[in-house]
Structure formats: structure tokens, C-alpha cells
Amino acid sequence: MEKLISNNNQVQIRSLPEKYIFPPEKRPGKLPVSACKFVPVIDLEETAGDNRAVISQKILKASQEFGFFQVVNHGVPEDLMKDTMRMFKEFFELPAEDKAIFYTEDARSKKHCKLYPSSLIYATEDVHLWRDNLKHDCHPLEKCILDWPVKPTRYRQVVGSYAAEVTKLVPRILELICEGLGLESGYFEGKLGEVTSLSVNHYPPCPDPSLALGLSKHCDPNLITILLQDDVCGLQIFKDNEWIGVDPVPNAFVVNIGYQLQIMSNNKLKSVEHRAVTNSRTARTSAAFFFNPSDDIMIAPAKALINASNPPVFRACQYIEFLRNYMTRNGSDIDDALEHFKLRA
Structure with a gap:
């Protein structure tokens, strides 16, 4: 438990541990970097009218150019988003003894809620991340929620309601992506996004943000990620050979294309490298909701996107095969993460 940096919030750490x-x-x-003012912010309220096709194309373009976009008027209540973020912040402020029940350094732990220092591979990693990480399994929600924190008092009620609302939002976004790609309605329904999990990252103030990282550069291996972030800057994406910051937009979600969408779109959509940086003044909290295929689902380019002039870029594989290949890299060789699954001309 002493490895959790959130437990040292009341202690002034004057220098960054080696x-x-x-x-x-x-x-x-050197921080800060240039702010990414041009990551598209897309209003989902307009999908109910004649502008649906326009919104679908905006999402497609953003997914091709950035691998990221933000959505507003998405249907998840603003008060629920704020309450959820408050629950996460209050959890990390709890006394160490209240968090100890969830603490583990075992990546194979079967618990539905786990609190890690730095990462899943703390014991073997060369350098630690400046964060604490709380992971929730969310499927099936009614079972997993029984292992979630009971402190703060309303944690299960609030975060459970939030998980249910975000789970309803994702099919709407995936359907818009379907329409933009020209795929049949409901192509991404079913087991493609059945397995859900929530990863809450807490980044306390860092003595020297220029030397540390809250989260190393990576691409997400899953289908799609919905990120809730507070009003503190920290998320960065890699575009045009530079790191650019994604400014928080009030009441917005950041949507991140995962590797599985890149494969199924036959490389039309891009999963883009991103990372989290720290700052020396203010703690930052973010919560990534991951939507994953079932382990046994076959992932392959959609047949509707393949023809003589657009041959398949990737071979078919089970999601579990892809995930195992991804995890053995431990965050390294990111550029090669898809190479193992590419077809050669």
C-alpha cells in the first residue's frame, strides 16, 4: 500500500524518486505543449434530424485524421457525470485502510475491482508511472458491482448508474460509424462490444512533470474507449510528429478509436498513440470506459469494405489472440502492434 502515490497526498514530496x-x-x-484546439467536438443532438448523415461523416473524418473526437449533448446527464467524477476523487482521498481491500500487484487477480500502483506489471517494469489505477469489471454489471467500493457512501449507486448510461451511449456512436463507413446497420452490435471495463486513473501533483509520465504512449487494443476527464489538462495525442494536448471540454466525452475498429474498417479508421502527462500543482483524474469484443470473437476487415481496389489489410484473428500479442509487448514496440496481423502483398 505504501506504493500508492495517492497515499502521500498530505506529504510534500520535494524531488521525484528515481x-x-x-x-x-x-x-x-518541457511542458505545457500546444493545445489541440482542432480535435473535433461533435454535437450528437443533431443526429435526431436531417443532419444525421453530416454528423456521421464528421465522426468518420475525425476517426481517420485524429483517431479521437469529443461528443457533447450525448444523453448522459451532466449531474451524473459530475457525481461520478466526485466519487472517483473521493475514493482516492480515502484513508489507506479503506483502499487496502482493493489493493493488488497481481495482474491475474480475479477480483472485479482492483487498485494498482502504477500499472499491472509494477514488479517487473523498469520505470513506474506517476499514477494510481482503479480497475472495475462492468459486465455483467449487476454481478460486478457487488465487489465495488462501498466508500464513498454513494459510490456503487452513482458509478453503477454512470456505467449503465455510457453502455447505452456507445451503440449510438458505433451506429454512426457504421453509417459513415457504409456498413449495414447494427454491424457492431452483439458480442463485439459486450465486455466492458472501467479504468480510473488518478495523477497526484508531480515534483517534476518533465521527467515523469502519468501514462506512457500507447494505442488501445479494444474496440472503442469513452473517456471522462476532469478540467485539468493531461491527455495528449501524437499527430504530425508532435504531441498535442486535448483540452477538456465541459460535459464532453473523449472518444478514442481502438485497434479493433482499425482492423474492421480495413485501415480506414486509425487508432492513434496517446499518453497522459502530469503537472506539479493539481491532481488530475480521468476514467476510461473500455468496450471489448468477447475473447472468442473473430476480428477481420468488414467484407463490405473489401474489393479488387481495396484488398484486406489484416488477416482474421480471435480477439484473445490479438490481446495476448499486444500484452506481451508491455507497452513497447507500439508501431509493430498491428504488424503481426497484416497481410503481405
């Missing part, structure tokens, strides 16, 4: 200092080539360097 185990958190990244090698020069991986450090974020």
Missing part, C-alpha cells in the same frame, strides 16, 4: 524518472528519449520534456 524509480519514476523516464529515460531521456521517453520523457515528456
